[in-house]
Each structure stands twice: as structure tokens, then as C-alpha cells.
Amino acid sequence: MSNVQKRxxxxxxxxxxxxxxxxRWLSPRALIYANNDEVVxxxxxxxxxxxxxxxxVERDELTVTGWRQAENYENxxxxxxxxxxxxxxxxxxxxxxVRADKISANYDNGVLRLTIPKAEDSKPRRIAIQ
Amino acid sequence: MTTRSLTRRWDPWSDLWAxxxxxxxxxxxxxxxxxxxxxLGTSYLPPVDVLKDKDAITVKVDLxxxxxxxxxxxxxxxxxxxxGTKKLDTEVDERNIHTRERxxxxxxxxxxLPDPIDPERITARFVDGVLTVVCPLRESAKPRxxxxxxx
Numbered sequence: 143m144s145n146v147q148k149r150x151x152x153x154x155x156x157x158x159x160x161x162x163x164x165x166r167w168l169s170p171r172a173l174i175y176a177n178n179d180e181v182v183x184x185x186x187x188x189x190x191x192x193x194x195x196x197x198x199v200e201r202d203e204l205t206v207t208g209w210r211q212a213e214n215y216e217n218x219x220x221x222x223x224x225x226x227x228x229x230x231x232x233x234x235x236x237x238x239x240v241r242a243d244k245i246s247a248n249y250d251n252g253v254l255r256l257t258i259p260k261a262e263d264s265k266p267r268r269i270a271i272q
Numbered sequence: 273m274t275t276r277s278l279t280r281r282w283d284p285w286s287d288l289w290a291x292x293x294x295x296x297x298x299x300x301x302x303x304x305x306x307x308x309x310x311x312l313g314t315s316y317l318p319p320v321d322v323l324k325d326k327d328a329i330t331v332k333v334d335l336x337x338x339x340x341x342x343x344x345x346x347x348x349x350x351x352x353x354x355x356g357t358k359k360l361d362t363e364v365d366e367r368n369i370h371t372r373e374r375x376x377x378x379x380x381x382x383x384x385l386p387d388p389i390d391p392e393r394i395t396a397r398f399v400d401g402v403l404t405v406v407c408p409l410r411e412s413a414k415p416r417x418x419x420x421x422x423x
Binding site: 166167168169171172173174175176177184186187188189190191192213215217218219220221222223224225226228249251252253255 | 287289290293319320321322323324325329330332334335336337338339360361364365368369370371372373374375386398400401402
């Protein structure tokens, strides 16, 4: 918990523009699955620009942060509002059987997809019958 | 066993805020002014903002993971209907899914537009999972300045 707290304090410069407003953090919805070679995490973070996403790994903790662009509703009449102004943050604990140094990420249509390769010795092996 | 150990560190506050958000959204949408669930009656309600300025009514919908080609937008009698099917990007064996919080399937949302709009001039954009539909007001619905001559 203290680690998460610490990192929030040291948010990157990209977030500075949004610091002025009160912040609400939401845990993005996830889909996590694995295949033989990798573990895949998909996180729903709509309305976040690619360069406002930060993925960090510190020891065994993977943290994903996304700063959502503040909507400018100053000169319009808001008839209905459900899309709350929030940013996204979520942390995961990685097991030793994945290669945290080889995470790849892409962001498409509001979904961040992280692909984490499995370590060689934790991949399923086929054993030939003699 | 790999995925089992990839568990999430529990943060009670983020869960609570997310829950509050969901509940608020549910209550806000229940009898909401002109906004209702579509005929499909799915449990998934993508969050919607409706804005108005002097030229147009703008509707914004969060639809993460949707593809442009799977979205259908129709207008009938000043009702804007957003319909779609959200699919998994890749074929995933159910047995390999560890956490499933994302919604997949069909949804429909109908948004009642408070003023007459010009259906021919509606434009829609889909960027970073956010759909923005701009519905220009019909000339008759725009505020007009009428000079009154004082005698």
C-alpha cells in the first residue's frame, strides 16, 4: 500500500496538467488469460491518450496508470452526465514464472493489452513416450 | 499454475469507488430523462454524456474494446440508438481465462434527444474507445435573435 502511495506522489510530468482538479481513481476492468507462452492482461481504459499511460514494474509489482483527458464542458449545457472524470490505476503482483523484463504493451480502442511471456521453465512441455 | 499466482493486490478503496460508480450509474439511468435501455435489455450500460450548445447536441459514449465496424448508430424520431457487439480480439479458451471483468456481447442504448435535429448531418467519431456523435440542431430549434423595433 505504501509503495502505491509513493508512486502516486511521483507521477510523471504528463500528469501535471491534470493535478489541479480533484482526482478520482478507478480500477480498470480486466480480462486476464494465459496461453502456453504468455499471460495476457487486457484493461479497459477508454478516453486515455497513448502517451498518458504508464506501466511500471517494481520488484514483483506491476502498476498501470492512465490519466484521462479532462473534458471541457465549460461552454456547453450538460444535459446528462454519467462519464465521471477519473483516472485509472491498478496494481498486480507478478509471479516468478513470468518474464517481467519482457512485457510488451499496446493500446487500441480504449483497451490496454499487456503481454507477459512465461519463463522457459514454466511453459508446458510435451513429454515423449518412449 | 502461473496465472493463479498473478493475483491482484487488494485495494479496498479502489473497489469501493468503482462500486459506487456502478451504483450511481445504475440509479442515474433508471428513470433518466429520455435515456433508457434498449429493447435487447442487456445488463451492460455504457456510460453516456449528453451535451448541448447553440449548434448541436453531442452524445459521448465510453465503449472500450469496441471496433468501429461492430458499432451501429441509428436515429428515429429524435431517438439516437447506439447498438453493438463487443467481441474478444482473439479466440480464448474459456479454461484459460483467469479474471473476467470485461463485458462481451451485445448491448443497446437509446438516447432521447431533447430538440429536433437534422439526421442528415449527424457525424460520429470513435477515438480511444470513446464514441462522439454530433447531432446538429435543425434550424427551427436554434435560438434566434429577433430584433424588435421600438416605436
